[in-house]
Amino acid sequence: MSSRSSLSGSTSPAKSAVIREKLKRRYPPKKSEWIALVFIAPSLIMVTVFFLAPLIMDIYMSFFKWPLMGTPKFVGLRNYIRLASDKEFINALIFTGKYTFWVTIAIFAVAFPLALFVEKPMRLTGFFRTSFFLPAVVGFATACILWVWLLNPDMGFFSVVLQRLGIADKPVQFIADYDLAFFAIIVIVVWRMAGFTMLLLLTGIQAIPTEVHEAARIDGATGWQRFRLVTLPLMKRTLALTLIMSITGSILAFDQFYIVTLGGPRKQTMSLVYEVYQKSFISFRLGYGASISVVIMIILIIFTIVQLYILRNKEPLK
Amino acid sequence: MSSEKPRRMNRPPLKKRINGTFVTVVGIIVAALFLAPMFWVTLSSFKTKTEAVQPPLIPWPTQGWALDTYRELNTFGAGLFQHFLNSVAVTFGTVILTILLSSLAGYGFSRFRFRGKNVFFIIIMLTMMIPFQSVLTPLFLILTKMHLQNTLLGLILVYTTLQLPFSVFMMRNSFDAVPIDIEEAARIDGCTTWSLFTRIMLKLTLPGTVTVAIFAFLNAWNEFLAALILLNNTEKQTLPVVAAFVRYGKFGGINWGSVQASVTIMMIPCIILFLVLQRYYVRGLTSGAVK
Numbered sequence: 001m002s003s004r005s006s007l008s009g010s011t012s013p014a015k016s017a018v019i020r021e022k023l024k025r026r027y028p029p030k031k032s033e034w035i036a037l038v039f040i041a042p043s044l045i046m047v048t049v050f051f052l053a054p055l056i057m058d059i060y061m062s063f064f065k066w067p068l069m070g071t072p073k074f075v076g077l078r079n080y081i082r083l084a085s086d087k088e089f090i091n092a093l094i095f096t097g098k099y100t101f102w103v104t105i106a107i108f109a110v111a112f113p114l115a116l117f118v119e120k121p122m123r124l125t126g127f128f129r130t131s132f133f134l135p136a137v138v139g140f141a142t143a144c145i146l147w148v149w150l151l152n153p154d155m156g157f158f159s160v161v162l163q164r165l166g167i168a169d170k171p172v173q174f175i176a177d178y179d180l181a182f183f184a185i186i187v188i189v190v191w192r193m194a195g196f197t198m199l200l201l202l203t204g205i206q207a208i209p210t211e212v213h214e215a216a217r218i219d220g221a222t223g224w225q226r227f228r229l230v231t232l233p234l235m236k237r238t239l240a241l242t243l244i245m246s247i248t249g250s251i252l253a254f255d256q257f258y259i260v261t262l263g264g265p266r267k268q269t270m271s272l273v274y275e276v277y278q279k280s281f282i283s284f285r286l287g288y289g290a291s292i293s294v295v296i297m298i299i300l301i302i303f304t305i306v307q308l309y310i311l312r313n314k315e316p317l318k
Numbered sequence: 319m320s321s322e323k324p325r326r327m328n329r330p331p332l333k334k335r336i337n338g339t340f341v342t343v344v345g346i347i348v349a350a351l352f353l354a355p356m357f358w359v360t361l362s363s364f365k366t367k368t369e370a371v372q373p374p375l376i377p378w379p380t381q382g383w384a385l386d387t388y389r390e391l392n393t394f395g396a397g398l399f400q401h402f403l404n405s406v407a408v409t410f411g412t413v414i415l416t417i418l419l420s421s422l423a424g425y426g427f428s429r430f431r432f433r434g435k436n437v438f439f440i441i442i443m444l445t446m447m448i449p450f451q452s453v454l455t456p457l458f459l460i461l462t463k464m465h466l467q468n469t470l471l472g473l474i475l476v477y478t479t480l481q482l483p484f485s486v487f488m489m490r491n492s493f494d495a496v497p498i499d500i501e502e503a504a505r506i507d508g509c510t511t512w513s514l515f516t517r518i519m520l521k522l523t524l525p526g527t528v529t530v531a532i533f534a535f536l537n538a539w540n541e542f543l544a545a546l547i548l549l550n551n552t553e554k555q556t557l558p559v560v561a562a563f564v565r566y567g568k569f570g571g572i573n574w575g576s577v578q579a580s581v582t583i584m585m586i587p588c589i590i591l592f593l594v595l596q597r598y599y600v601r602g603l604t605s606g607a608v609k
Contacts (some may be wrong), residue, residue: 048441052444061456122341122342123342127349130596132349134353138589141558142581145562149577155374203604254451254543300449
C-alpha cells in the first residue's frame with residue numbers, strides 16, 4: 001500500500017529498488033558478509049526460538065497425546081480424526097465462520113460510509129477522523145471490559161435506559177440470550193474496528209487521482225455513478241486487502257468471547273481460539289489443542305495465499 | 319490526520335452553506351457516538367464509592383469527585399501499583415528491545431549484501447503471516463523449559479518477537495530512504511561501520527523508530543491472551559488480565575467501580591500517546607505491514 005498512500009511518508013518500492021541497485025554496485029558481496037550477520041542475528045535468533053521452533057513443535061505435538069505432566073504418547077492422526085466428530089470443535093468452527101461473516105459485513109457497512117465522509121476536506125475533518133479512529137487505539141480487552149460495564153443488566157447504561165424508555169420491562173440480560181449476545185459483540189467490535197478500517201480504506205480512496213473524478217464529472221456522471229464506476233474499481237486492491245485483514249482478524253477472535261460472553265450462553269459463543277485455550281490450558285490436553293491450532297493455521301495460510309496473490313497482481317494505477 | 323485545504327475567500331452560496339452545516343452536525347453526532355463510551359467510563363471512575371455502582375445515566379460525578387474506585391481497585395490481586403508496574407515493565411521492555419533489534423536488523427537488510435539475505439528476510443516476515451495464537455501451546459512449553467514461563471522477561475521476549483516483522487520491515491524502509499552519499503561521506507571522514515550506525519544512521523531514521531515504538535507500546539500494553547496463558551501468578555499479571563479478573567468477580571462480587579477505574583488506567587496512556595504522535599502512527603498503518 002505504501003506506494004499509493006498519500007498519508008504515508010515511507011519510501012516507495014521503486015526508490016528502494018534504486019537504492020538497492022546502487023548498493024549492488026558499491027559494496028562487493030564478500031567484503032561485508034560477516035558483519036551483516038552481526039546486525040541481523042539477534043532478530044533471527046528471537047524469531048527462531050520464539051516463533052519457528054513453536055511452529056514446528058505445534059505440528060509435531062498434534063500427532064501426540066500430550067498431557068501437561070507425564071510422557072507424551074504418539075497417536076498418529078487420531079487427534080485429527082477425533083476433531084472431525086468433536087461437536088464442540090465443529091460448533092466453534094461454524095460459530096467462528098458465522099461471526100467472521102457478520103462482523104466483517106458490519107464493519108464495512110460502517111467504515112465505508114465513514115471513509116467517504118471524511119475523505120473530502122471540510123470543517124472539522126481532522127477532528128472527525130481522529131474521533132472515529134480513537135477507539136482503535138484502546139486495547140481490545142480494555143474495550144471489551146468497558147462494554148461489559150455498559151451492558152450489565154443491573155448497573156449498566158443500556159439496560160437501565162431501555163427500561164426507562166419503556167422498551168424493556170425488566171433488566172436486559174444482554175449475554176444470557178444468544179441473539180442479543182451476538183448483536184452486542186458485533187456492536188463492540190464495530191465500535192473498536194470501524195475507525196481502523198476507515199483509515200485503511202481512506203488511503204485507497206485518496207490514492208485515486210483527482211483527474212479521474214474530474215473527467216467522470218465532466219462526462220456527466222452522478223455522484224453514485226462516480227462511486228460505483230470510478231471509486232470502487234480503482235480501489236479494488238485496498239478493498240481486498242482490508243477485507244482479508246478483517247477476515248483473518250475475526251477468525252482469531254478470542255478476547256470478546258472470553259471477556260464479554262464467557263463463551264456462553266450454553267457454550268454457543270466459543271470461537272476457535274477459545275477452543276484451543278480451553279483444550280490446552282483448562283483441560284491440559286496439549287496435543288489435542290495443538291491439532292486445533294494446526295487447523296486454524298491452515299485456514300489462515302489459505303487466506304494469506306489469497307492476499308499474496310492479490311498483492312502480486314499490481315494493477316496499473318496511473 | 320488533518321488535511322484541510324486553505325478555504326477559498328469568496329463565500330459559497332447560501333444553499334451550499336446550509337448543506338455544509340447539516341453535514342457538520344451529522345459528523346458531530348457520529349463522532350460523539352464513538353467518543354461517548356470513553357468519556358463515560360473516564361468520568362464515572364471519579365464518582366464516589368456509592369455513586370460509582372449506580373447506573374451511569376449521568377456520566378460525571380454528581381456527589382463530588384473522588385478516587386474511591388481507584389482505592390478499591392488497589393485492593394485486588396497484588397495491588398494496583400504492582401500490576402501497573404508489571405504492565406509498565408513489560409511495555410517498556412518490549413519497546414526498548416524492539417527498537418534495538420529492529421534497528422540493527424533493518425540496517426543489516428538495507429545496507430549489506432550477503433548470501434541468504436532474502437531467505438532470512440522472509441523467515442522474519444513469516445511471523446506476520448502465521449498467527450501467534452496458533453503457536454501458544456508449544457510456546458508455553460518452550461518458555462517453561464527455558465525457565466522463562468511465568469516471568470515478565472519471558473513475556474517481553476514473546477511480545478518483541480511478535481513486533482519484529484513489522485518493525486524490521488519499517489526500519490529497513492527507513493534506512494533505505496537515507497541517501498548512500500551521506501554514508502560514503504562519513505566513511506571518507508574515517509567512520510567505522512559501528513559508529514556510522516550509532517552516530518549517523520540512527521538519528522536519520524528517528525521517525526521510523528518512533529513509529530516502531532508506538533506500535534510496540536500499544537500492542538504490549540494492551541495484549542491479553544499471551545499474558546493470560548504465560549503468566550500464572552496473579553501478582554505477576556499485567557493490567558488487562560487483572561481487569562478481566564475483576565470483571566469475572568474472581569476477587570469476590572463484581573465491583574463496577576473498580577472496572578471503571580481499571581479501564582480508565584489502561585485507556586488513557588494509549589489515547590494520549592496516539593493524540594501526540596498520530597502522524598507516526600498513521601504512517602505505520604498505511605505502510606501496509608500491520609496485521
